[in-house]
Amino acid sequence: MIKTLRxxxxxxxARTVGFYDxxxxxxxxxxxxxxxxxxxxxxxxxxxxxxFNLMTVALAKTLASKVxxx
Amino acid sequence: MKTxxxxxxxxxxxxxxxxxxxxxxxxxxxxxxxxNYPGTTVSVSELSxxxxxxxxxxxxYDFSEQGSDDAEVTxxxxxxxxxxxxxxxxxxxxxxxxxxxxxxxxxxxxxLVINQMDEAExxxxxxxxxxxxxxxxxxxxxxxxxxxxxxxxxxxxxKNNDARRPSARDIKRTSAEQFIGQxxxxxxxxxxxxxxxxxxxxxLDRALFHPYAAWVIALLILFLMFKILGVYVAGNIVDxxxxxxxxxxxxxxxxxxxxxIENELLQDILLGEFGLLTMEVxxxxxxxxxxIVGYYVIMSFLEDSGYFPRLSVLTDGAxxxxxxxxxxxxxxxxxxxxxxxxxxxxxxxxxxxxxxIATAIIGIAVPCAAQQAIIVAMLSYVSDSRVWLxxxxxxxxxxxxxxxxxxxxxxxxxxxxxxxxxxxxxxSARNCVKKTLFRAFxxxxxxxxxxxxxxxxxxxLNRVGFLALAQEYLAPxxxxxxxxxxxxxNIFVMGILKKDAASVGLLDIAGIGTTNVLTNAxxxxxTVVLSLFVPxxxxxxxxxxxxxxxxxxxxxxxxxxISILVGWMVAVGxxxxxxxxxxxxxx
Numbered sequence: 001m002i003k004t005l006r007x008x009x010x011x012x013x014a015r016t017v018g019f020y021d022x023x024x025x026x027x028x029x030x031x032x033x034x035x036x037x038x039x040x041x042x043x044x045x046x047x048x049x050x051x052f053n054l055m056t057v058a059l060a061k062t063l064a065s066k067v068x069x070x
Numbered sequence: 071m072k073t074x075x076x077x078x079x080x081x082x083x084x085x086x087x088x089x090x091x092x093x094x095x096x097x098x099x100x101x102x103x104x105x106n107y108p109g110t111t112v113s114v115s116e117l118s119x120x121x122x123x124x125x126x127x128x129x130x131y132d133f134s135e136q137g138s139d140d141a142e143v144t145x146x147x148x149x150x151x152x153x154x155x156x157x158x159x160x161x162x163x164x165x166x167x168x169x170x171x172x173x174x175x176x177x178x179x180x181x182l183v184i185n186q187m188d189e190a191e192x193x194x195x196x197x198x199x200x201x202x203x204x205x206x207x208x209x210x211x212x213x214x215x216x217x218x219x220x221x222x223x224x225x226x227x228x229k230n231n232d233a234r235r236p237s238a239r240d241i242k243r244t245s246a247e248q249f250i251g252q253x254x255x256x257x258x259x260x261x262x263x264x265x266x267x268x269x270x271x272x273x274l275d276r277a278l279f280h281p282y283a284a285w286v287i288a289l290l291i292l293f294l295m296f297k298i299l300g301v302y303v304a305g306n307i308v309d310x311x312x313x314x315x316x317x318x319x320x321x322x323x324x325x326x327x328x329x330x331i332e333n334e335l336l337q338d339i340l341l342g343e344f345g346l347l348t349m350e351v352x353x354x355x356x357x358x359x360x361x362i363v364g365y366y367v368i369m370s371f372l373e374d375s376g377y378f379p380r381l382s383v384l385t386d387g388a389x390x391x392x393x394x395x396x397x398x399x400x401x402x403x404x405x406x407x408x409x410x411x412x413x414x415x416x417x418x419x420x421x422x423x424x425x426x427i428a429t430a431i432i433g434i435a436v437p438c439a440a441q442q443a444i445i446v447a448m449l450s451y452v453s454d455s456r457v458w459l460x461x462x463x464x465x466x467x468x469x470x471x472x473x474x475x476x477x478x479x480x481x482x483x484x485x486x487x488x489x490x491x492x493x494x495x496x497x498s499a500r501n502c503v504k505k506t507l508f509r510a511f512x513x514x515x516x517x518x519x520x521x522x523x524x525x526x527x528x529x530x531l532n533r534v535g536f537l538a539l540a541q542e543y544l545a546p547x548x549x550x551x552x553x554x555x556x557x558x559x560n561i562f563v564m565g566i567l568k569k570d571a572a573s574v575g576l577l578d579i580a581g582i583g584t585t586n587v588l589t590n591a592x593x594x595x596x597t598v599v600l601s602l603f604v605p606x607x608x609x610x611x612x613x614x615x616x617x618x619x620x621x622x623x624x625x626x627x628x629x630x631x632i633s634i635l636v637g638w639m640v641a642v643g644x645x646x647x648x649x650x651x652x653x654x655x656x657x
Contacts (some may be wrong), residue, residue, distance in 0.1 A: 031490060032165030034247050043279035047396065047487045048386035048545065053261070054193050055162055056493075058383045060486035068652075069221035 005039065005067035008046065013040040020066035028067065031057050039069065078122040080228065081147050083173060084157035085166050086129030089185040091115075092215035093157055094126035097224065101508050102126050104216075105373040105605045106499055108490045109181050109399060109418030114143065121228050122153070128417070133172050148173075153233045154180045155224065160190030160197055160212070161493075163259055164250045170206065171249070175568040179233035182210045183224060188217070189493070194263035201258045207237030213521060216498065275494050278380040287598075288384060291377075295368055299444040303364040308447070311356040320348050344528035353574040354517050361443035362513050369407050373505075374497030378403060379489060386487055392473025393480070394419075395487035398428045407431035407439050408513070409609035413616060420485035427484075429617055433605045433625045435469035440513075440570030441601065447577060448597050452590045460640075464598055468636065516608060517571070524567040528560075537563065547634060552595055553641045555579060555587070561600065569606040576600060591644035599637035604629045 008014060016037045019025035032055055033039070042056065045051040048064045050057055082090045086108035090219065094102050098117040103110060108129060115126040123398040126423040128140045148154065156173050158166035163184060168181060184197060203210040209232045213220025253259045277283040321334070324341050331337055340347045372378065378400050384521055386396030398419060405412020412432040416425040437445060449457055477484070531537050541548075552558070557579050565572035566576065576596055580588040588596065604626050 022402035027488065029168065029246055030165070031488065032162055035252065036247070042276065043281070043383065045281050045383070046390055047383065047489065049279050049383055053162070053164070054195075054263075054493075055165070058379075058386070058487055058489045058491055060395065060488065063488060065485050 002068055004065045005041075005050070005062050005069050006064040007046070008041040008048075008050075008064075010041050010044050012026075013038060014069035015039070015069045016067060018068040021066070024042065024063065024066040027063070028059075032054050033057065033067070076153035076508060077118060079150055079269055080122045080153045080155060081125045081127060081151035082155045082157055083127050083144055083148070083169075084129060085131055085159070085169055085518045087490060088157050088159040088162075088166060089215045090129060090157045093155070093183065093185060093213065093221075093224075094124055096215045096218045096221045098124045101504055101597075103505055105370075105378075105505075106376040106492050106495060106497075107373065107378045108492065109400065109415070110373075113414065114147065120306045121225060126149070130169070136326055146179065151178060152176050153228065155233075156180055156182050157185050158182060159186045160184050160195060161186055161193065163190075163195075163197060164253060167249070167253070168246055170208075174206070174208075174236040177235050177260075179231075179235055181224065181227055181233045182206065182208045183213050184210065185213050185215050185220075187219070195260065196260040196262070198258050198260075201256060202253075205252075205256070205258060207234075209233060216501075227370065227593060252603065256285055262613060271494055274379075278377070278494075279383060281502065284384045285379070288381065291372070297445070298368065299361065299364050299443070303361055303574055304443060304447050304450070307360045307364075308357055308443075311360060312352070315352045316357040320352065323347055338533065339526055339529050340527055343532060344525045346522060346525055350521060350525050350571075353571050354514070354521065357574055357577075358440045358443065358517075358570065359510065359514070359649075363506060363510050364437050365407060365439040365442070365511045370502040370505040371656045373498050374495070374501060375537075376492045376494045379491045380494075382487075382489060383491070389473075390472060390484070392431075393427050393477030393484045394424055394473065395484060397487060397489050398424060401428050402432060402436060405436040405438070406442065407509070409433065409436065409438050410516075410606055410612050412436065413609060413612045416616070421482065423480050424485055426472050426480060426617060426621065429613060429621070430472050430476055430625060430628075431469050433609065434472050434602060434629045435465055437465075437601045438570055441573050443571035444570075444577060445597050445601060448580065448593050450617060451580075452593055454590065457590060457594050459572070461594060464636065464640065465601060468602060468632065492597075511518060520606075520608060521568050521571050524564060524571065527567070528564055531563065551638045551641065552598075552599060553594055554564065554596055555646070558596060561596075562603070565600065565603050565606075567607050569603055573600055591641070594644060595637050595641045598640050599633050602629060602633035602636055604633070 002017060016033065016035050016039060018035060019028065020032045032053060039050045039052045041048060042051050047058055047060050050059065082094055084090050087106070089110050091102040091104045094100070094115065095104065098119055100115070100117040102115040111126060111128045117124050125147060127144050127147055130144050133141050133145060154173060156170050159171060173180060184199065190197065197212070199210045199212055209227055211220050211223045211227060213224065215221070278287060324530055327341055327347065328337060331340065339345065343349065381403070382396035382399045385399045385533040389396055389398050400418060401412045401415035404415045409432055413429050416428045419425045419428060449461060541559040544562065545556055548554050548558045549556055561572045561575050561579070564575060580593060580596070610622055610626060613625055
């Protein structure tokens with residue numbers, strides 16, 4: 001089932017399948033987040049902290065809601 | 071080939087936190103500050119060597135970053151560069167190569183340095199540099215800059231003119247995903263371990279992201295800082311240096327110098343109330359230097375450990391209420407070291423709006439390390455914890471109101487948090503010492519260039535009777551509104567030029583540890599007024615340079631009136647509290 005990264009609970013992991021718009025895609029690519037990446041939610045508060053490819057990135061929930069995962 | 075003076079210009083460019091400054095230090099034997107958070111380098115450093123002029127640039131994610139000063143700076147530097155050393159991290163190579171692809175389009179002689187190879191090996195990442203070199207048509211060198219591994223090869227490549235214009239410029243035609251897919255399929259980059267970390271370090275990392283545990287750790291760190299700086303450094307070291315200066319150095323110096331120099335004006339300049347050999351030496355070496363060094367050691371340790379970006383995550387919620395995001399905590403924390411450093415670090419924030427809000431908070435409500443030292447010394451003499459709580463509450467409120475007001479009135483909206491969190495690491499003692507010495511030297515240089523003329527000016531103003539006049543004219547504010555002794559007017563005058571040094575004068579006026587002439591309420595009022603008072607002249611120059619004269623003037627005027635207004639409210643409030651709770655009688 002496809003959902004957004006924002007819906008991922010702490011400790012859960014999923015695979016990125018797409019982005020809401022090209023702007024979000026380009027923005028997150030700069031930080032190394034591409035389609036097909038295995039992501040894990042490390043923390044959730046006002047923002048989200050995700051881990052992928054041994055990298056850790058903190059991102060606002062509004063941004064996380066523009067990333068589709070499966 | 072373009073020249074830079076008589077030598078070629080070798081530009082180090084790459085993404086943030088890939089070790090450009092470490093490589094710059096290794097190549098040039100000059101020290102540029104190295105820390106474990108993205109955006110450490112906010113200005114350009116350069117050093118001329120026999121192979122060329124090495125230029126260290128701020129890290130950028132890509133050249134399309136809108137509103138990014140760093141991307142603009144790097145673009146300008148590239149226009150005059152003869153050779154580019156593109157620094158990438160082995161840990162995040164797929165991502166970093168996207169910038170490499172953009173740099174390749176500029177058609178400049180280029181070398182790709184894959185730094186942090188030790189971390190890659192630890193994490194099971196293998197990189198085939200020969201295959202990568204062939205694929206990109208570039209010279210590729212593996213390195214561990216902080217251990218100087220690979221430096222000889224880079225220098226040899228530069229000497230042999232191995233930097234060549236990329237022969238595979240059409241690589242941009244493939245999409246980023248296709249390009250990365252090729253790197254994996256062709257076994258240029260092999261990742262053997264799962265993409266998520268494990269182990270003790272990882273568990274600690276998780277605790278630093280935990281909503282409750284992270285606050286406990288943050289409070290613990292604050293408590294330890296207070297114990298080290300407030301109790302050990304201020305209480306033991308500074309007490310000893312001050313007592314040495316007061317009982318030995320100053321009396322003997324006065325005795326000797328007054329015999330050698332008979333001119334009364336010169337004697338006053340050197341030995342008077344604002345004397346260069348007495349007041350300045352005691353302030354700088356006896357009081358501020360030990361505290362500054364102690365503070366910078368702790369800050370360096372925290373910076374290098376990678377704790378700051380984790381604190382950004384923790385404070386994101388609170389900072390979003392004042393129009394900022396968690397990333398702003400880094401310049402604000404650096405502002406606690408030195409306002410100038412903090413204001414310069416606001417460059418890491420994404421928008422001008424964010425930078426304006428953070429600059430205003432630093433300028434108004436963030437006391438620098440030297441000031442904090444005096445604040446700790448002043449408040450430590452008040453043995454009632456309520457005074458500490460009131461002080462912290464006032465400063466947090468001042469920061470909150472400043473941010474909130476600007477958030478309401480500034481056009482636009484705050485940027486969203488998107489931040490790279492570097493791995494936690496054990497700080498290198500060598501780098502901590504180097505960084506502390508570098509900053510302490512900067513502090514001393516600033517003191518000599520600004521505090522020395524300030525002391526001479528204060529002596530002159532004192533001799534022509536200006537200070538007495540200022541005391542008289544400022545009496546309605548100082549005595550009537552703030553309920554402070556008239557001598558506090560001198561602090562105002564000196565504080566305009568050098569607030570941190572002026573704070574030391576407060577200790578003398580208060581007679582801390584000797585005559586104790588101020589009540590607890592007056593100590594608190596004076597401390598609050600001085601904490602909120604106008605930014606010192608060097609911070610003002612940086613605000614002017616970064617945000618324009620209107621912002622600098624507005625901030626100066628605002629902080630002047632805010633400090634007096636809040637000071638008056640504190641004085642009146644404490645007077646009322648005194649009647650109800652006896653706060654003024656705590657001594």
